[in-house]
Amino acid sequence: MTTLNGEDEVAGLCRDLIRIDSTNAGDNSGPGERAAAEYVAEKLAEVGLEPRILESDSRRANVVVRVEGEDPSREALLLHGHLDVVPFDAADWTLHPLSGEVADGCVWGRGAVDMKNMDAMILAVVRQRISEGRRPPRDVVLAFTADEEAGGEYGAQWLATEHKDLFEGCTEAIGEVGGFSVSIDDARRLYLIEAAEKGIAWMRLTATGRAGHGSMLNAENAVTELAEAVGRVGRYQWPVRLTRTVETFLTETSRALGFDFDPDNPEETVAKLGPLARMIGATLRNTANPTMLQAGYKANVIPQTATAHIDGRFLPGYEEEFFQTLDELLGPNVTREFVYHDVALETGFDGPLVRAMADALVAEDPGALAVPYTLSGGTDLKAFSTMGVRGFGFAPLKLPADLDFSGMFHGVDERVPVDSLKFGVRVLDRFLDGC
Known part of the structure; x- marks a missing residue:
């Protein structure tokens, strides 16, 4: 198998995912997530994994695959990301929201922030590790879900009830809306990790x-x-x-x-x-x-x-x-x-998984300080928590100090710096080694 480089791949993966229209208006209309799911499954299959595409309804597709770890007897880790995005009015955007164009050092488009960036980082780091023959310390389950933007009825909720067996042994998880940096000064950055x-x-x-x-x-x-x-x-x-x-x-x-x-x-x-x-x-x-x-x-x-x-x-x-x-x-x-x-969720900011996140950040950014925060919205973690999974928002990105990243969630001109995506791949790779 040809060795892959996740840093080289990640921007292209993010671009490709953005170009696949998976808009979710909340009424089960629209294109659905099937095309995005097929793309993800193809990229996972290319490195020898056997992903399953699971449709909860016509074109409402999810992808789940288990990556075997060095010690399968340990409790498993879930990495989850959703494939749907919220609607947009293209007239309001500088670049078309389905262009996936790379401009000014950023990948632009709907989902660049929420959350095809993290989907791409997960794909990039997993593809690289498998191509290099590196297994994670424990089993890792990857779940790319439908319908998160409308509550997850066709995605995480459905998976947690109808396909619970695919998540056997999963006790911890990381997902979206966390791990991004907020600059204190030129040398120090807070990294907000969602713990509630x-x-x-x-x-x-x-x-x-x-x-x-x-x-x-x-x-x-x-x-x-x-x-x-x-x-x-x-x-x-x-x-x-x-x-x-x-x-x-x-x-x-x-x-x-x-x-x-x-x-x-x-x-x-x-x-x-x-x-x-x-x-x-x-x-x-x-x-x-x-x-x-x-x-x-x-x-x-x-x-x-x-x-x-x-x-x-x-x-x-x-x-x-x-x-x-x-x-x-x-x-x-x-x-x-x-x-x-x-439900509302809250977990303590302690334990080996938290240390693995913090250590991975510091290794790539010596000025990093990981801090827990509460998300005012919700994620697929709500559904996965019903299976006893303790989770965090950890999609690591080192961002320019002047980029209003949090303001782009569901906003206009979503974009993510290419260098930030590469940083995320490196951090996730270290995190997987340490968890």
Whole structure:
């Protein structure tokens, strides 16, 4: 077998994946992930692996393969990445989001940040290691999933219930939205490793009143009832709740930046984080944002019902408080039902796997400081956690200080530096040796 070089391959793999349209609008329409899954499976098969393509529905495809380790008796490690991406409006982009073009030292396109970059890094490092005859210390299961951007019904959730046997022995995992750098100065960088995720509660609210003519008095107007409830929810200032992971992040970050962290005023620290403040600020408290309103069918008709949607996110340990407060805000005349509901996660930032991540980063960047953080969104780890898997977000990238990486998640002009991808391959290679 020809020896492969993961650093040489990774940008091309990322480019190819971006050029495969796997847009997920959330309604099971669109191209699906089948073409991307076939590409991934082909690249794995080229080095002698036997990947399985598993379709949960027409063109909703996942890829799973096990790489045998030197000691198969040890607990296995899961590396997971999703193949779908969110929709886009190409008119808003500098370069077409499906171009995969390399410009200004970056690979551009939808998925360059979320998360075809990590898919490419996993493929690159695994292909190189196998071509060199290097097995990992323990079994490693690779899972490239469908449907993460819509909650994972056709991807990780389906795999965790219908194909649980493929993950036998997996107790730890790494995936997306972590491991990227934030510069402190020219010599030092924080690397944010996701150790917690907020829970998700997408809800449909409904108010029911008395239908009638728009010109008449009506004290049972569903639109009024709903609008007032949505206003209360949208304007509510949720109290700060410092979780273990958030407090650790703010303490370590404050120390690195040269000031003391005041746990009685965490927002003061968050305000000093620049672009990161948007992401970290959302992890200080529960949130509930109104996102959709629907009512009526004619200007002079008072409708019987009105509906709205709320995107709720609750911190680990605060789900009960979240729903209790939400119901008080909605009042007795507005009901809620789940569109999608999933758990919050949190794990300690300790143990051999954490040391392996931190050591791999420092080996490639002596100025690296690994710190845990809480993700305000969610990942496929929620589904894999139902199998007893403890996971982290670790897609390592050393980034330019002036690149607003976190702002490009689901944003315009997604791009990832080629040098960052190469760095990620080297770090993942060291990580696999050390885990």
